[in-house]
Amino acid sequence: xxxxxxxxxxxxxxxxxxxxxxxxxxxxxxxxxxxxxxxxxxxxxxxxxxxxxxxxxxxxxxxxxxxxxxxxxxxxxxxxxxxxxxxxxxxxxxxxxxxxxxxxxxxxxxxxxxxxxxxxxx
Numbered sequence: 001x002x003x004x005x006x007x008x009x010x011x012x013x014x015x016x017x018x019x020x021x022x023x024x025x026x027x028x029x030x031x032x033x034x035x036x037x038x039x040x041x042x043x044x045x046x047x048x049x050x051x052x053x054x055x056x057x058x059x060x061x062x063x064x065x066x067x068x069x070x071x072x073x074x075x076x077x078x079x080x081x082x083x084x085x086x087x088x089x090x091x092x093x094x095x096x097x098x099x100x101x102x103x104x105x106x107x108x109x110x111x112x113x114x115x116x117x118x119x120x121x122x
Contacts, residue, residue: 002026002111004096009116012086016120020081022096022113029077030054033099035109036070036081038092038118045095047104049081057102064090086120093117 008020024032035050049060049070058070069082079096094116097109 002032002098004098004111004113006094006096006113006116009094009118011119011121013121014087016086018083018086018118020083020094020096020116020118022079022081024077024079024096024098030074031100033102033109034070034072034079035097035099035103036079037095037097037106037109038090039095039115040089040092043092045106047106048094050102050104051079052102059102059104061104083118086118088120088122091118091120 003025004022006022012018031053036048037045038048039045047061048064051058051070051072055072067085072079096113098111099109101108
């Protein structure tokens with residue numbers, strides 16, 4: 001089992017920066033693929049970014065490329081999502097996920113956090 005706890009969400013203005021964190025426990029963090037997904041009201045959950053166990057490979061959704069960066073600290077069992085130049089359309093609940101395959105598909109992830117709300121005001 002893996003427990004995931006997100007933090008760092010909040011209300012920010014358009015153009016601001018925000019860093020989300022996800023602390024993992026219960027299994028060797030350095031063996032896990034980690035991902036971030038988001039779900040806006042009335043919409044399906046969508047992929048944001050993922051990172052390989054070593055941190056050497058990352059993937060990002062087209063909507064966030066050049067603005068969001070995923071990273072991890074295997075010493076601290078934590079994955080981050082640095083969000084820059086945020087837009088109102090980035091408003092969503094952001095979920096951290098863990099799995100074994102570097103994938104953009106939510107079905108590939110076995111463990112999920114409870115989510116943290118990010119609201120971007122215009």
